Amino acid sequence: MPRHYAIFVDNQSQIEQLAFQIQKGIPEEYFGDLSSKKGAIFSNTEIERFIWEEEQHDLRELATKRPQPLRSLSSGERKKALLEHVLGQNLDFLVLVNPFDNLDVAFQKELRKSLHTISESVKLIQLLNRAEDILSDTNLLLAFSKGEFLPLENTEALKSLTKKDNSNALGDIPPPLHENNSILEEKLVEFKNVTVSYDQRCILKKINWTIRKNEFWQLIGPNGSGKTTLLTLMTGDNHKGYGQDLTLFGRKKGSGESVWDIKEHIGYFTPSMIDQFRGYHKVIHMIVSGLHDSVGLYQEPTDAELRLAMSWLHVIQLEHKKNVQFRELSNGEKRLVMLSRAMIKHPPLLILDEPTAGLDDKNAAFFVDLVNRIAKQSTSTLVFVSHRVEKNLDPMSVLELIPSVNGSSGITKKP
Numbered sequence: 001m002p003r004h005y006a007i008f009v010d011n012q013s014q015i016e017q018l019a020f021q022i023q024k025g026i027p028e029e030y031f032g033d034l035s036s037k038k039g040a041i042f043s044n045t046e047i048e049r050f051i052w053e054e055e056q057h058d059l060r061e062l063a064t065k066r067p068q069p070l071r072s073l074s075s076g077e078r079k080k081a082l083l084e085h086v087l088g089q090n091l092d093f094l095v096l097v098n099p100f101d102n103l104d105v106a107f108q109k110e111l112r113k114s115l116h117t118i119s120e121s122v123k124l125i126q127l128l129n130r131a132e133d134i135l136s137d138t139n140l141l142l143a144f145s146k147g148e149f150l151p152l153e154n155t156e157a158l159k160s161l162t163k164k165d166n167s168n169a170l171g172d173i174p175p176p177l178h179e180n181n182s183i184l185e186e187k188l189v190e191f192k193n194v195t196v197s198y199d200q201r202c203i204l205k206k207i208n209w210t211i212r213k214n215e216f217w218q219l220i221g222p223n224g225s226g227k228t229t230l231l232t233l234m235t236g237d238n239h240k241g242y243g244q245d246l247t248l249f250g251r252k253k254g255s256g257e258s259v260w261d262i263k264e265h266i267g268y269f270t271p272s273m274i275d276q277f278r279g280y281h282k283v284i285h286m287i288v289s290g291l292h293d294s295v296g297l298y299q300e301p302t303d304a305e306l307r308l309a310m311s312w313l314h315v316i317q318l319e320h321k322k323n324v325q326f327r328e329l330s331n332g333e334k335r336l337v338m339l340s341r342a343m344i345k346h347p348p349l350l351i352l353d354e355p356t357a358g359l360d361d362k363n364a365a366f367f368v369d370l371v372n373r374i375a376k377q378s379t380s381t382l383v384f385v386s387h388r389v390e391k392n393l394d395p396m397s398v399l400e401l402i403p404s405v406n407g408s409s410g411i412t413k414k415p
């Protein structure tokens with residue numbers, strides 16, 4: 001039976017690059033034997049590559065049961081398609097990058113089982129940011145940090161390495177430059193019996209959901225249950241919102257409002273947004289750009305704007321990086337900057353879609369702490385979507401989507 005590796009990678013390191021190196025057999029000391037073997041990578045970046053191939057070259061390599069484009073599959077459905085693809089390839093080894101991110105509990109179980117089955121003949125190299133994800137078949141445990149591999153005796157040694165230190169966000173959440181009184185209504189979003197179908201398949205069935213000022217919601221539900229669909233209705237990005245009883249920020253959907261009228265009231269963050277910021281932007285300017293809803297900054301910031309951005313950098317403990325280029329930050333630091341950017345103007349509604357996916361244990365804990373503070377200290381309403389149970393997250397209410405063949409229904413409950 002092959003020897004299986006689990007490698008804990010901190011957020012200072014580029015986990016995807018490490019996966020490519022390992023696939024090529026680098027460093028030789030640990031992975032030299034792989035250079036002549038057949039291997040594949042199981043990661044979100046691989047999925048993005050397949051989507052790109054499909055969109056640019058009309059190549060459909062990932063077989064799915066549905067005729068729809070790969071991009072429109074839910075994140076869990078895409079991962080299922082990739083799993084089927086790699087399982088059918090007669091591999092010698094498989095590099096797994098955070099395999100359990102974005103997956104519901106049932107699919108996590110199924111994935112563990114499939115990996116256990118192939119582990120008899122396929123060498124598994126798991127790169128992970130969260131200690132709880134480690135596969136039971138592992139017989140060699142390493143940590144990767146600052147370009148070096150460090151062998152670890154056992155999972156206890158890993159736990160002590162990933163234990164949360166006491167660094168929490170510093171001080172209070174900075175108030176906005178101007179009080180945002182644009183929304184007078186108590187109800188920010190109101191879904192009444194909202195139903196959505198794609199290709200005659202009902203996804204959401206009679207959803208009722210009222211989101212009021214100052215609330216903190218968590219949205220949960222298994223893969224494909226319609227969470228993203230629900231969010232896109234809220235952000236004005238889904239034309240299925242027309243003809244529905246949906247009121248956004250006091251205006252009935254379809255009453256002549258533009259997408260920008262809606263977006264003006266929303267701060268939004270999901271990790272894939274980071275890829276849009278490839279340019280050369282200083283960290284402090286990235287945060288200020290949240291005041292102008294722009295990617296980067298195209299006008300000289302005022303002193304007041306810069307002072308406000310510095311207060312956010314103080315809260316996220318990155319004052320010393322204010323003049324560093326955004327792209328040079330670690331993964332965890334980028335997330336904190338993006339959250340500050342989304343929050344700087346205290347939008348009436350802040351939506352965070354799987355924001356902790358790919359964060360290591362320490363960074364995830366810091367991020368969750370900051371989100372809790374924002375919920376308590378600002379007037380923004382929060383909607384947090386995630387599969388992973390972030391044990392310290394402190395929402396007031398939960399909307400759970402429960403799938404059935406007739407579409408998902410929604411129930412509200414206490415956390």
Ligand SMILES: Nc1ncnc2c1ncn2[C@@H]1O[C@H](COP(=O)(O)OP(=O)(O)OP(=O)(O)O)[C@@H](O)[C@H]1O
Pocket residue numbers: 068072073074075076077102198199203221222223224225226227228229230
């Ligand atoms: N444009 C589309 N055309 C056809 N089907 C679609 C389209 N967009 C979404 N769907 C389908 O709607 C269902 C719900 O997708 P959605 O992305 O909302 O789920 P989700 O709850 O966010 O899932 P996940 O947790 O896996 O991200 C999925 O089965 C998806 O394939």
